[in-house]
Amino acid sequence: MKVGVVTFPGSLDDVDAARAARLAGHDAVSLWHGDHDLKGVDAVVLPGGFSYGDYLRCGAISRFAPVMSEVLTAAQGGMPVLGICNGFQILCESHLLPGALIRNDHRKFGCLDQRVRVENTSTPWTSSYAQGQELTIVLKNGEGAYVADEVTLDRLEGEGRVVVRYVGNPNGSLRDIAGVTNERGNVVGLMPHPEHAVEDLTGPGTDGIGFFTSLLESAATA
Template identity: 70%
Template sequence: MGRIGVVTFPGSLDDRDAARAVRLAGGEPVRLWHGDDDLAGVDAVVLPGGFSYGDYLRAGAISRFAPLMGSVIDGARAGLPVLGICNGFQILCEAHLLAGAMVKNTDLTFLCRDQRLRVENTNTAWTCAFSPGAEITVPLKNQDGQFIADEATLDELEAEGRVVFRYLGNPNGSRHDIAGITNARGNVVGLMPHPEHAVEDGFGPGTDGLGLFTSALSGLLETA
């Protein structure tokens, strides 16, 4: 059974949901505290959604300097699978583990809706359970969710196939309809929508989000 760490920062809201998703996927969730510096030997890490440090300064900007993030960054650079969801995606961008940045949605309002996505890249640690081009529906809830990057970075992401999820019906003005991206190695993935809220029938829009967690666990079994 793969051990997937879920980090709690001050202001995390979805850490318990992420841990539950790991459990439903067949893994062992391990609670990790932002103020520690030990990853407790986990096989993968999830940075959950929420409003770490109240989104003061910029969303994710303060959490990027949490003691545990030093270990997360070192692990990610060594190949550790890392998933950032919403605020976790913002933290990964602030830590320069992923390209680009997030700014306020184009209409300057908080969005909360079920959102359709297309899976563009199934060669990452977190998407290998999906079929290329699969369309999924997961909840979206954010205010600082518009993905931006300069044209050279956008061209690079597209050319290298590093756009992982794309919005179907862009809700927030994100460049190239980008909802989630990966690093060049494919072990670090960030997305703004919330797959952990779509893992069980009767709770949310269905189970489309479970595939991210089963992907990571199946990859861990292959490398065990």
């Protein structure tokens, strides 16, 4: 599959996301924030970093980038889209996902190997995992606390749209939510960084590679 990785001014983890996609067997295609087309990709990753310097709010300017108009249309049409960290923030700002990410409750930037539990394996980004499987994935953020109103939180829980949940809450995210999906299940946002856990040499293990191999499984069973 062709996986497009968007680079915004200030993106830090686009190269890592592209590498993870290649390790999983995909062709990684570079997309620029100013692009007006998606170059025929089959899926899109919005990587971590500090897009546009995180001015205003994290992701608040990126949502207006030309490429996001294309991503929005593609996502609404069913294309798989994964937002990691800053990418998750952009998806929330674009209203492709509900809720918002605010400053960590301890008011500090955190960087650690974080345990998470997979709650939803029906998305094209998580089908390689088992329900309830626990993973160790890098977490690094200053504004990673997921929040939403109680009605939205109840809906996410009731519809099974919490994708991953923290095992030991590191940042004050409500209900320990580390990632969610949209109603259709093709758009996933998560705060931890699976692209940093795809090789034993350069991360805490390979627990993150499943987010990228899942795409192949989903395509094969579509």
